[in-house]
Amino acid sequence: MLKIRFKRSGRKKQPFYKIVVMDVRTKRDGKALEELGFYNPITKTLNINCERTIIRLKNGVQPTEVVKNLLRKSSIF
Structure with missing residues (x-):
């Protein structure tokens, strides 16, 4: 089953998330099938x-x- 979810990147205490399509069984930072966008929670950029x-x-x-x-x-x- 595929899900649209976050993939974390960035430094310690400065998260930056990519919005990706991944299989449910892969790790959070594993290989993504497709990247759909990004989200920066510090600056609220989407x-x-x-x-x-x-x-x-x-x-x-x-x-x-x-x-x-x-x-x-x-x-x-």
């Missing part, structure tokens, strides 16, 4: 590729709760 995200959602990929909330804020979901 950048999402809307077209690819909508295509993935129509194909049955489920977002996690946190990603779902971000998609609602950006009026995609």
Whole structure:
């Protein structure tokens, strides 16, 4: 099963998250199938590729709760 979820990057105490499509069984920082955007919680910066995200959602990929909330804020979901 595929999910749209966060992949953490950045330094210690300075997180930076990539919004990616991954299999449920892979590790948080494992190999992603596709990168859809990024989110910086420190500056509240959000950048999402809307077209690819909508295509993935129509194909049955489920977002996690946190990603779902971000998609609602950006009026995609």
